[in-house]
Amino acid sequence: MTIHHFDVAALDYEKAGQVSSQIKKMVKEYGFDPITVRRIAVATYEAEINLIIHSHGGRVTVNYEAPWLYLIIKDIGPGIPDLEKAMRPGWSTASKEAQAMGFGAGLGLTNIQKNSDTFHLTSDPSGTTLELGFKKHTEESA
Numbered sequence: 001m002t003i004h005h006f007d008v009a010a011l012d013y014e015k016a017g018q019v020s021s022q023i024k025k026m027v028k029e030y031g032f033d034p035i036t037v038r039r040i041a042v043a044t045y046e047a048e049i050n051l052i053i054h055s056h057g058g059r060v061t062v063n064y065e066a067p068w069l070y071l072i073i074k075d076i077g078p079g080i081p082d083l084e085k086a087m088r089p090g091w092s093t094a095s096k097e098a099q100a101m102g103f104g105a106g107l108g109l110t111n112i113q114k115n116s117d118t119f120h121l122t123s124d125p126s127g128t129t130l131e132l133g134f135k136k137h138t139e140e141s142a
C-alpha cells in the first residue's frame with residue numbers, strides 16, 4: 001500500500017492543477033494504462049478545482065493498493081447544501097470571480113463521476129468527502 005497526501009488551499013487559483021499533475025505523473029509511474037491515467041487526471045483536476053473554488057481548503061489523499069487506486073478528497077467546509085442539485089450538470093454555486101476565470105460551470109461532479117470506477121460523496125456543514133476508485137488495467141484490457 002502506498003499513500004500520499006496533497007493539501008489544497010482555498011482560492012489558490014495560481015496553483016490550480018498542480019496536485020492533479022503530480023498525481024497524473026504518479027499513476028503513470030505505477031503503470032496505469034493511458035486511458036485510465038487520463039480518467040484519473042480529469043477526475044482529480046475537477047476535484048482539486050472544487051476544493052479551490054468551493055471550500056475552505058482541503059486534502060487529496062492517494063492510496064494505491066494494486067490493482068486499485070483510491071482518492072479521498074476531503075475539505076473543511078462549508079459543505080454542499082443540496083447534493084442532488086450539485087450532481088445536476090450546469091448547477092453551480094461558484095462565485096463570479098471563479099466564473100470570470102473560466103471555473104464553476106457546474107460540470108465538476110458529473111465529470112468526476114463519469115471518469116471514476118467508484119464514486120461516493122457525502123457532505124455536511126463541517127465538510128465534504130469524495131471517495132473515488134480507479135481499477136488498473138493492462139494496456140491490452142483497457
